[in-house]
Amino acid sequence: MVYGAAPEAQPRRIEITAKRFSFDPGELTLKRGEPVVLVLKSVDVAHGLRFRELGVDVKVGKGAESEVEFTPGKTGDFVGHCSVFCGGGHGSMKLTLHVVE
Amino acid sequence: MTPRRAIVVVAAAAILALAGCKATPPSAFETWVVTAAKHHVFVGNRSQQNPFPATPEVIAEGKEAFSHYCVACHGLDGQNTGVPFVGHISPPIPSLASPDVQRYADGQLKWVIDNGIWPSGMPGSKGTLSDEEIWTIVAFLRHLPPAGSQGEPEMYPH
Incomplete structure (x- = not known):
């Protein structure tokens, strides 16, 4: 925080809970160009959330919380996957992100 | 018919x-x-192309994805190094570097990893690994390290 500077709007924080083998919420809609902080919380083992096309990858330890700030640069639908192998349903653990104008 | x-x-x-x-x-x-x-x-899916280019990053990702599950039978090098039961299973576990495996098209390798090969011991991994991970594994299979160069899977005592 820089004192005397004009207060800037904090990026919106979006909490996502990861548990074997799903994300909650399973779908998100964001605006292109609007910065957000994704807060990933694990309620069981280590997980991750990666949107390959958007260059976003956040990993979280067992029972922990971790965050990443990013600004969606393009519109469209993007499917994020768990990026830390977490067991038998790992490959089906997805979150769909809609980026709109 | x-x-x-x-x-x-x-x-x-x-x-x-x-x-x-x-x-x-x-x-x-x-x-x-x-x-x-x-x-x-x-084994179908011959014509599907790997959506990822075989860059060093993609091959490294494939190696990582391969390390969770596939190494139990195929070894870290895909050539059965350190797999204790490799001599006691029929049909035998092929070396993934062998011509019989490498002759499959990329799409067929994806199909085999998705669906497995019944009735051999090869299980399907659809749902356990994501499509992205499976395609990176296909890239890794095309660029396997030399046999024996990766040591033995951690899951076995050695």
Whole structure:
């Protein structure tokens, strides 16, 4: 925080809970160009959330919380996957992100 | 009956006739029939292309994805190094560097990883690994490290 500077709007924080083998919420809609902080919380083992096309990858330890700030640069639908192998349903653990104008 | 269906039926009958319950090594003839049947009849998806280029990053990702699950039977090098039961399973676990495996198209390798090969020990990994991970594994399979260069899977005492 820089004192005397004009207060800037904090990026919106979006909490996502990861548990074997799903994300909650399973779908998100964001605006292109609007910065957000994704807060990933694990309620069981280590997980991750990666949107390959958007260059976003956040990993979280067992029972922990971790965050990443990013600004969606393009519109469209993007499917994020768990990026830390977490067991038998790992490959089906997805979150769909809609980026709109 | 369509010609393709007829081929499937004939191939299935030939394989059933050759199938035994005893885990002895397959004969050269059995291996030839089954290999040809897999390549030309049973393993589909020949034309699908790998959406990822084989960059060093993608190959490294494939190696990582391979390390969770596949290494239990295929070893860290894809060539069975350090797999304790490799000499005691029939049909045998192939070296993934072998010509019989490498002759599959990329799409077929994806299909084999997705669906497995029944009734061999190869399980399907659809749902356990994501499509992205499986494609990176296909890239890794095309660039396997030298046999024995990666040590042995951690899961086995050594």
